Amino acid sequence: MMSQWQALKTRWRQLSPREQSLLSIAAGVVALLLAYSLVWAPWQAAREQLRAENGRLRTDLAWLHQLAPQVQALRAQRPAAAATAGPLPVRLDSSLRTAGLGQHLLRLEPAPDGSVRLWLHDAPFDTVIAWLGQLTAQGVVLEVLDMGAGPGPGLVAARVTARD
Numbered sequence: 197m198m199s200q201w202q203a204l205k206t207r208w209r210q211l212s213p214r215e216q217s218l219l220s221i222a223a224g225v226v227a228l229l230l231a232y233s234l235v236w237a238p239w240q241a242a243r244e245q246l247r248a249e250n251g252r253l254r255t256d257l258a259w260l261h262q263l264a265p266q267v268q269a270l271r272a273q274r275p276a277a278a279a280t281a282g283p284l285p286v287r288l289d290s291s292l293r294t295a296g297l298g299q300h301l302l303r304l305e306p307a308p309d310g311s312v313r314l315w316l317h318d319a320p321f322d323t324v325i326a327w328l329g330q331l332t333a334q335g336v337v338l339e340v341l342d343m344g345a346g347p348g349p350g351l352v353a354a355r356v357t358a359r360d
């Protein structure tokens with residue numbers, strides 16, 4: 197390594213002052229081009245990308261601020277609707293029967309923490325999914341959903357834990 201450095205220094209001293217100046221200028225230009233392509237250009241591109249993302253996020257934030265009154269109104273309605281509809285186990289049992297899943301209910305068990313666990317067997321998958329969608333639309337929170345294949349095509353066994 198040292199011998200290569202010495203060879204370069206010797207070669208440099210052998211060049212005329214004009215050649216040394218031209219090589220120094222060329223090295224400076226190459227250094228500037230490298231700095232631009234490896235530092236400045238990527239930095240500017242990342243900055244522009246962040247500026248565009250910031251604009252998109254501001255638009256999303258404005259939209260969310262517009263939705264805030266609707267969310268607050270729905271939250272205010274939810275406890276009243278839940279109180280008038282009856283206890284959760286009764287509502288779940290009723291909604292299962294309305295959805296046509298009553299005969300697939302294996303067990304419905306209120307838990308001490310206020311949640312309700314229920315087990316379905318050999319239930320049609322599409323009907324179960326539609327019923328779960330109705331529950332969430334009514335404000336019921338699904339804490340656990342565990343589904344497995346049933347004995348036939350399109351049939352499932354499901355375990356659900358729900359709470360108000």
